[in-house]
Amino acid sequence: GQQLNQSPQSMFIQEGEDVSMNCTSSSIFNTWLWYKQDPGEGPVLLIALYKAGELTSNGRLTAQFGITRKDSFLNISASIPSDVGIYFCAGRRGSGYALNFGKGTSLLVTP
Amino acid sequence: EPEVTQTPSHQVTQMGQEVILRCVPISNHLYFYWYRQILGQKVEFLVSFYNNEISEKSEIFDDQFSVERPDGSNFTLKIRSTKLEDSAMYFCASSDPTPNEQFFGPGTRLTVL
Numbered sequence: 358g359q360q361l362n363q364s365p366q367s368m369f370i371q372e373g374e375d376v377s378m379n380c381t382s383s384s385i386f387n388t389w390l391w392y393k394q395d396p397g398e399g400p401v402l403l404i405a406l407y408k409a410g411e412l413t414s415n416g417r418l419t420a421q422f423g424i425t426r427k428d429s430f431l432n433i434s435a436s437i438p439s440d441v442g443i444y445f446c447a448g449r450r451g452s453g454y455a456l457n458f459g460k461g462t463s464l465l466v467t468p
Numbered sequence: 469e470p471e472v473t474q475t476p477s478h479q480v481t482q483m484g485q486e487v488i489l490r491c492v493p494i495s496n497h498l499y500f501y502w503y504r505q506i507l508g509q510k511v512e513f514l515v516s517f518y519n520n521e522i523s524e525k526s527e528i529f530d531d532q533f534s535v536e537r538p539d540g541s542n543f544t545l546k547i548r549s550t551k552l553e554d555s556a557m558y559f560c561a562s563s564d565p566t567p568n569e570q571f572f573g574p575g576t577r578l579t580v581l
Contacts, residue, residue, distance in 0.1 A: 388568050399472075399559050399572035400511060407568070445511065454499065454516035454524040454567045461510060 363446055363459030370436055371467050378444060378462040379430040386448030389422050389429040390456065394443045403444075404431070436466045470494045472573035474560050480579045481550055489545045489576045491560030500543045501561040501570060502535065504528070511559065516567065517543065550580045 363380045370376060380389070388407055392400035404415050406422035406429060413420055419432045429448075433440055443463050447456040473492045481487050493500050502514040515525045517535055534546045543562075547554055557577050561570040 390569070392572075397575075397577075399574045402569060402571060405569050447511075449568060454501070454518070455513035455526065456503075456511075456570060457513070458511040 361446060361448060361457055361459040363462055365462060366460070367463040367465070369465045369467070372437060374436050376433040376436055376440075376464060377430060378446075379428060380446030380448075380459050381428040382448060382457075383427065384448075384450070385426040386457075387426070387451035388449040389420070390447045390449070391418075391420050391429070391431045392445045392447060392458075394445060394461070396442075400445060433464075436464075438466050438468055440464060441466050470496075472560055472562055472571055474558075474573040474576050476576060477574065478577045478579070480581065483552055483580055484549050487547050487550055487578065489547075489558050489560075489578070491543045491545075491573055492541050493543055493560065493562030494564075494571060495541070497562035497564040497571075499523075499563045499567050499570075500535075500537070501563075502545045503559045503561060503572075504556040505559065505575075506556045514545070518567075547578075550578075552580050554578060555580045 361382050390405045391403045394400045404420040409426045410424050411422040417434045443461040445461045446459040475490045500517040503511050505511045513526050515529045516523045532548045536544050557575040559575045560573045563570045
């Protein structure tokens with residue numbers, strides 16, 4: 358599959374802080390998605406992006422589809438302890454069915 | 469809210485044995501997928517299934533793997549002769565009306581001894 362580079366690998370922040378993570382690829386994707394995974398569970402879809410430049414929010418989460426279609430970022434504002442988990446970006450090419458996942462960003466939030 | 473379900477939650481098997489992992493996708497979805505995640509690593513695509521046939525598969529999905537939709541609700545992944553390196557979490561997912569927003573089940577943890 359296409360290589361997605363996700364950064365940072367991990368983040369350790371205090372409750373109330375804002376968080377930003379991003380994902381880049383050498384290839385173009387037509388769809389970018391962001392998932393959250395809690396330990397021992399399946400990925401949960403947070404946000405889906407379909408158009409270059411698109412900025413979409415879901416509560417305290419905001420994600421953008423990069424203009425070049427090769428990158429995306431996810432922001433979490435005013436973090437809370439339940440934001441703890443691993444956040445994955447995933448991209449899908451227009452002609453394919455597979456989602457290509459990044460390696461994840463592990464987020465720890467201290468009260 | 470509709471969700472993907474998977475059984476069993478944990479399967480332990482001996483190397484060389486056959487295993488069948490089961491999934492019930494979201495009821496009105498038409499696209500079905502299997503992914504796997506080796507401990508501590510990223511989620512990897514195995515196969516997608518649409519209109520009663522495989523629509524795409526990865527290089528991981530070799531002749532030891534097969535998928536089936538035996539009835540109107542179940543979707544299965546069979547591994548014919550398990551190897552130690554097949555130990556992983558296996559996730560089923562489904563989507564509709566496009567392959568874009570894929571919803572994942574809770575996973576089956578497969579341990580091959």
